[in-house]
Amino acid sequence: DGGITQSPKYLFRKEGQNVTLSCEQNLNHDAMYWYRQDPGQGLRLIYYSQIVNDFQKGDIAEGYSVSREKKESFPLTVTSAQKNPTAFYLCASSTQGVGTEAFFGQGTRLTVV
Amino acid sequence: AQSVTQPDIHITVSEGASLELRCNYSYGATPYLFWYVQSPGQGLQLLLKYFSGDTLVQGIKGFEAEFKRSQSSFNLRKPSVHWSDAAEYFCAVRTLGGGGNKLTFGTGTQLKVEL
Numbered sequence: 001d002g003g004i005t006q007s008p009k010y011l012f013r014k015e016g017q018n019v020t021l022s023c024e025q026n027l028n029h030d031a032m033y034w035y036r037q038d039p040g041q042g043l044r045l046i047y048y049s050q051i052v053n054d055f056q057k058g059d060i061a062e063g064y065s066v067s068r069e070k071k072e073s074f075p076l077t078v079t080s081a082q083k084n085p086t087a088f089y090l091c092a093s094s095t096q097g098v099g100t101e102a103f104f105g106q107g108t109r110l111t112v113v
Numbered sequence: 114a115q116s117v118t119q120p121d122i123h124i125t126v127s128e129g130a131s132l133e134l135r136c137n138y139s140y141g142a143t144p145y146l147f148w149y150v151q152s153p154g155q156g157l158q159l160l161l162k163y164f165s166g167d168t169l170v171q172g173i174k175g176f177e178a179e180f181k182r183s184q185s186s187f188n189l190r191k192p193s194v195h196w197s198d199a200a201e202y203f204c205a206v207r208t209l210g211g212g213g214n215k216l217t218f219g220t221g222t223q224l225k226v227e228l
Contacts, residue, residue, distance in 0.1 A: 004156075033216065040122065042203060042220035043157075050214075058215065090156060098207055098214050099145050099164035104156035 002027045006091050006105035013085075013112050021076045021108045023091035029103070030096050032074035036060060037088040037107075046089075049074055050096065078110065085112045116140075117204050119219035126194050127227045134189040134222050136204030145207040146187040147216070148178055150200050157203065163187065174198070199226045 004025045013019045025032065031050050035043040045058030049068040063082025068074055074093075078085045088109050092102040118137045126132050138144050145164040149157040161172025168180040178189045187204060204219045 031214075035218075040220060042119075043218040045215060045217070048215050088154075092157075092216075094216075096214075098209060099162070101147055101159045101162055102216050104149075104158075106156045107154070109154070 004091060004093055004103055004105035006089075006108050009106065009108060011108055011110045013110070015112055016080045018080060019078050019085075019110065019112075021078070021089055021091075021110070023074045023076065023105060024072055025074075025091075025093045025103075025105075026072060027093055027103060028071070029093035030071070031094045031102075032068070033092040033094075033102060034058075034064075034066065034074070034076045035090045035092065037090060043090065046076065085110060117206050117217055117219035119202075119204055119222050121222045122220070123223045123225065125225040125227060128196050129193050132189075132191045132194045132198070132224070134202050134204075134224070136187045136189065136219060137185050138187065138204075138206045139185065140206055140208055142209070144187075146178075146180060147205040147207070148172065148176070148187075148189050149203045149205060149218075150174075151203065151221075152200050160189070160202075194224075194226055196226045196228055199224055 007022045033048040034046040044060050047066040049055035065077045090107045091105045094102040116139045147162045148160040151157045160176045161170050163170045163180045201221045201223050203221045
């Protein structure tokens, strides 16, 4: 079945450690996105990529990094510079058209202790 | 800058009652609008979308939404709510920028259904 796979579903890390969240899609979509979700704040865009080897900062990119070496994969690294990394992270993908919807993964809940 | 406002953080309705969730957007050009639903701890599922044509759009699970340009609104409606509709609902607008197009979300409305 086609879709977006995020792994792991739950992730625990110690403060000061970098951690990488995985996102893989087999929908043949060009565009991929990372969102952060906190209660009462909706989804905030971290990074997005329209094509392989290219990506742009979203609204809250500080403390995060991404890479897009393959069309299918868009991993997100939460660095130690992110001051409040505990959150629910959602990955999405879409085709390039503006009228097309984004398809979402099931999310990764990151807890930093 | 583009933005989406969902004025109601929480809404409680009785099962069988009608539902309307509000969404207002701010965007200079023709907006491409979406409604998504999220169950706890899950990803988002698309309910419906609007980008041209008929201003009343039908979606899945019996939902519909009406685009009103004069009011910059895209409210979601359902004539009769079921207990399984309890979830969080997000309105979103797709916009074009220097780095390509992206999807901007509102803060969400949490729907509770009373039996």
